[in-house]
Amino acid sequence: MDTIMTVNHLKKNFKEASVLKGISFYIRQGEVLCILGPNGAGKSTTINILTAALRSDGGEILFKGTKISKILRSYKQSIGIVPQDISLYEELSAEQNLRFFASLYGLYGNRLNKAVEEALTFAGLNDRRRDKVKTFSGGMKRRLNIACAIAHHPDLVIMDEPTVGIDPQSRNHILSSIKKLQSQGMTVIYTTHYMEEVEAISSRIIIMDHGSILAEGTKESLKEEIENEKKYIIEVEEHGGIGHDEFFAVEGVRSVKIDGNVIEITSLKGIENLDRIISLLSDHGEKIRNITSEAASLEMVFLKLTGRKLRD
Ligand SMILES: Nc1ncnc2c1ncn2[C@@H]1O[C@H](COP(=O)(O)OP(=O)(O)OP(=O)(O)O)[C@@H](O)[C@H]1O
Numbered sequence: 001m002d003t004i005m006t007v008n009h010l011k012k013n014f015k016e017a018s019v020l021k022g023i024s025f026y027i028r029q030g031e032v033l034c035i036l037g038p039n040g041a042g043k044s045t046t047i048n049i050l051t052a053a054l055r056s057d058g059g060e061i062l063f064k065g066t067k068i069s070k071i072l073r074s075y076k077q078s079i080g081i082v083p084q085d086i087s088l089y090e091e092l093s094a095e096q097n098l099r100f101f102a103s104l105y106g107l108y109g110n111r112l113n114k115a116v117e118e119a120l121t122f123a124g125l126n127d128r129r130r131d132k133v134k135t136f137s138g139g140m141k142r143r144l145n146i147a148c149a150i151a152h153h154p155d156l157v158i159m160d161e162p163t164v165g166i167d168p169q170s171r172n173h174i175l176s177s178i179k180k181l182q183s184q185g186m187t188v189i190y191t192t193h194y195m196e197e198v199e200a201i202s203s204r205i206i207i208m209d210h211g212s213i214l215a216e217g218t219k220e221s222l223k224e225e226i227e228n229e230k231k232y233i234i235e236v237e238e239h240g241g242i243g244h245d246e247f248f249a250v251e252g253v254r255s256v257k258i259d260g261n262v263i264e265i266t267s268l269k270g271i272e273n274l275d276r277i278i279s280l281l282s283d284h285g286e287k288i289r290n291i292t293s294e295a296a297s298l299e300m301v302f303l304k305l306t307g308r309k310l311r312d
């Protein structure tokens, strides 16, 4: 896949506070790149610089190999922006908003009409097209806001937390519509607080905090990098005599926790020793009721990297 955008050593200060500390990353054509970070991490600052709404204090952004400062006009036509705060005209209808925003990108006549129709369908708002935005729910506004950003078929869509504070149905609609955009060849940069969203849509993830990038990779690679252990939770009918030492004697076992009839064992990954743990139990006449294994989650990765949960 070709690289559509390269960001080199991006810096931003607000007074003496260094809000972006020289971050570098890239985005490939056709990916959904999720930027994950807690409050104040610098996500919106990054997005605002990428969309050329805010000036950086250092570094450069290349779009298809050229500095965006040199191609600002065509660059702005090539992107779609979904800001963190909804920006729509409340007194205008859904259709009027779409016509307005799409025309800002130079669409007119039949192309404009077609773009507006497509965008209304995309947002699932055909039946509400003539209603004023002020009568819409939060979720409908979010959907319309996204539709306004993609009506002109940008190459790159940049979205800043587009699902905050909306109903689950609208969120699902938005997540599946992002997959749809991707299947149509669009590239998406998407910031979020929500792990489930990252799980659902990301091609690749950047984890940021305090103005720096802490990790980058696919959800699978991030989990692997962090978690080289596997956790088994074994529930037995009634736990009898097997002590911690006997479990530790099994190769690869790193920790053992026995709580009543539930035994939690963490073991190095790649050592297929579950068979031996099961044999040990059955040799002692213990009946296994249930075994589950807990895979590393993005939440665990995030906690390990940042020392905090996603939401403060
Ligand atoms: N215009 C500004 N003036 C001064 N400080 C700012 C300004 N904009 C952002 N900041 C500060 O920069 C830091 C990063 O803010 P930013 O909005 O980029 O974070 P974020 O990751 O988008 O957070 P959130 O999840 O809350 O949206 C924060 O400490 C914020 O207070």
Ligand SMILES: [Mg+2]
Pocket (backbone or CB within 6 Å): 043, 044, 045, 084, 160
């Ligand atoms: Mg933000």
